[in-house]
Amino acid sequence: MVQSLQPVRGTQSLIGEEADRFHAVTAAFDRVRRLYGFKRVEVPIIEPTAVFARTMGETTDVVSKEMYSFEDRSGDSITLRPEFTAGIARAYLSEGWQRFAPLKVASHGPAFRYERPQKGRFRQFHQLDAEIIGSAEPAADVELLAFAYQLLAELGLGKSAILRLNTLGDSATRSAWRDALYAHFAARRSDLSEDSRDRLDRNPLRILDSKAHQDWPIADSAPVIDDYLSGEARDFFGRVTEGLDAAGVPWERAPRLVRGLDYYRHTAFEFVTDQLGAQGTVLAGGRYDGLIEQLGGQHTPAVGWAAGIERLAMLIDAPAAETLDVVVVVEDDFASGAAWRAARHLRSHGLSTEIMASGSARKRFDRAVKRGPAEILVLSGKDAVLTRRVKSFGVARVEGVLASLDLSA
RNA sequence: GCGAUCGUAGCUCAGUUGGUUAGAGCAUCGGUUUGUGGUACCGAGGGUCGCGGGUUCAAGCCCCGUCGAUCGCCCCA
Numbered sequence: 001m002v003q004s005l006q007p008v009r010g011t012q013s014l015i016g017e018e019a020d021r022f023h024a025v026t027a028a029f030d031r032v033r034r035l036y037g038f039k040r041v042e043v044p045i046i047e048p049t050a051v052f053a054r055t056m057g058e059t060t061d062v063v064s065k066e067m068y069s070f071e072d073r074s075g076d077s078i079t080l081r082p083e084f085t086a087g088i089a090r091a092y093l094s095e096g097w098q099r100f101a102p103l104k105v106a107s108h109g110p111a112f113r114y115e116r117p118q119k120g121r122f123r124q125f126h127q128l129d130a131e132i133i134g135s136a137e138p139a140a141d142v143e144l145l146a147f148a149y150q151l152l153a154e155l156g157l158g159k160s161a162i163l164r165l166n167t168l169g170d171s172a173t174r175s176a177w178r179d180a181l182y183a184h185f186a187a188r189r190s191d192l193s194e195d196s197r198d199r200l201d202r203n204p205l206r207i208l209d210s211k212a213h214q215d216w217p218i219a220d221s222a223p224v225i226d227d228y229l230s231g232e233a234r235d236f237f238g239r240v241t242e243g244l245d246a247a248g249v250p251w252e253r254a255p256r257l258v259r260g261l262d263y264y265r266h267t268a269f270e271f272v273t274d275q276l277g278a279q280g281t282v283l284a285g286g287r288y289d290g291l292i293e294q295l296g297g298q299h300t301p302a303v304g305w306a307a308g309i310e311r312l313a314m315l316i317d318a319p320a321a322e323t324l325d326v327v328v329v330v331e332d333d334f335a336s337g338a339a340w341r342a343a344r345h346l347r348s349h350g351l352s353t354e355i356m357a358s359g360s361a362r363k364r365f366d367r368a369v370k371r372g373p374a375e376i377l378v379l380s381g382k383d384a385v386l387t388r389r390v391k392s393f394g395v396a397r398v399e400g401v402l403a404s405l406d407l408s409a
Numbered sequence: 410g411c412g413a414u415c416g417u418a419g420c421u422c423a424g425u426u427g428g429u430u431a432g433a434g435c436a437u438c439g440g441u442u443u444g445u446g447g448u449a450c451c452g453a454g455g456g457u458c459g460c461g462g463g464u465u466c467a468a469g470c471c472c473c474g475u476c477g478a479u480c481g482c483c484c485c486a
Contacts, residue, residue: 006476006477009477062485066484066485113486115485116411116481116482116483116484118479118482119479119481121484121486126486195482199483211483260485261485277480278480278482279485279486281485282486284485305486306486308486311486359438360439360441361444362443362444365444365447369446372448378445378446389445391445391446
């Protein structure tokens with residue numbers, strides 16, 4: 001293949017069932033989003049680089065090595081969004097969306113990370129995103145999770161995607177726990193895997209869910225978050241879990257669940273499945289009360305989640321293929337005017353219609369049959385006399401719609 | 410960034426221990442006595458076997474490099 005015709009690594013072009021799966025996910029999202037009163041918002045795909053660097057944490061992998069950043073013609077550093085949250089927070093501040101607070105918003109679209117592609121992971125990937133900005137209430141966390149759960153349930157994943165839930169406490173809790181973890185792991189540094197020794201300084205929390213067997217006993221004996229929770233943090237988490245129980249959202253406690261991005265506080269969660277290989281997380285998020293301040297705004301509590309559209313699309317049952325209501329077979333050119341008139345009329349009455357008008361008459365009919373329509377309308381013009389027949393394979397609607405139409409004019 | 414596996418027609422794949430002109434199905438196009446036709450039958454086009462080098466009388470097949478894909482590590486949706 002010619003070099004320039006190769007797609008950019010980690011991007012994909014979809015057609016047929018794959019495209020239908022993708023659309024099924026976004027359609028379900030848009031339907032459920034409305035049931036919960038989340039406004040649809042659109043935000044830019046590009047932002048000033050600082051928007052992401054300041055909010056996600058300079059040392060995170062996403063910021064330090066996975067961002068698609070470039071200088072535009074005026075020399076400004078621009079970044080293709082690696083996630084939605086920071087951009088929405090920026091819009092909240094710069095567009096004056098504070099006036100809508102508490103604000104419930106939803107969006108979906110592409111995001112970009114420079115990573116090695118593998119199953120369920122792409123350089124251009126697509127996310128669903130939901131945020132509640134300006135509410136410090138545990139009820140916001142509950143509502144957001146109820147939304148997520150109903151969405152997954154409507155996608156047929158209510159059983160296979162499990163909600164794992166944790167609290168990271170407030171910032172005092174989080175830093176005390178982090179210090180304790182650091183001390184614990186640093187004391188056993190030489191027993192840790194090579195990866196985890198690297199993680200120790202960068203992000204000691206991540207050692208907790210290390211995949212290296214040799215780390216497991218050390219992680220098992222590590223300090224637990226519950227011992228560091230302030231009274232308020234404990235109370236907050238309690239009200240979230242009570243709310244989930246009342247709302248009928250099943251969950252399990254994952255005391256070692258941490259999130260990679262720096263801005264998370266209190267509630268952290270992920271819906272996981274065992275059907276996607278190494279990329280089990282299908283929807284994840286949490287509370288990020290400090291993020292808007294990081295961007296220079298007033299203290300503004302918020303919660304949100306993002307879900308991977310490709311990952312969900314791989315999990316759902318194949319959507320029913322789009323069916324065709326009518327194929328119009330034009331047996332000879334004399335009838336082509338009538339075919340256009342008939343097709344226009346059928347389409348304006350909501351019947352999906354295609355016209356077969358090339359190749360031999362026999363081929364046209366064969367192709368019409370292969371398209372699998374509910375009905376085939378055959379128009380012929382033998383001896384300059386227009387005649388029509390309808391072959392029906394299912395619900396017969398064509399004759400009814402066409403009854404009032406003079407096809408010859 | 411690291412590791413493993415894999416690259417043959419537009420797509421899915423076959424191709425024996427290295428041996429003549431690289432095959433099939435699907436798709437595309439054409440034909441099959443104007444046929445009331447139900448996914449048929451016949452035929453055609455389409456390949457520098459990812460790319461470059463090497464070994465050999467001879468390479469789709471063996472070796473090296475490179476690009477790409479897939480899966481995993483890291484990280485994450």
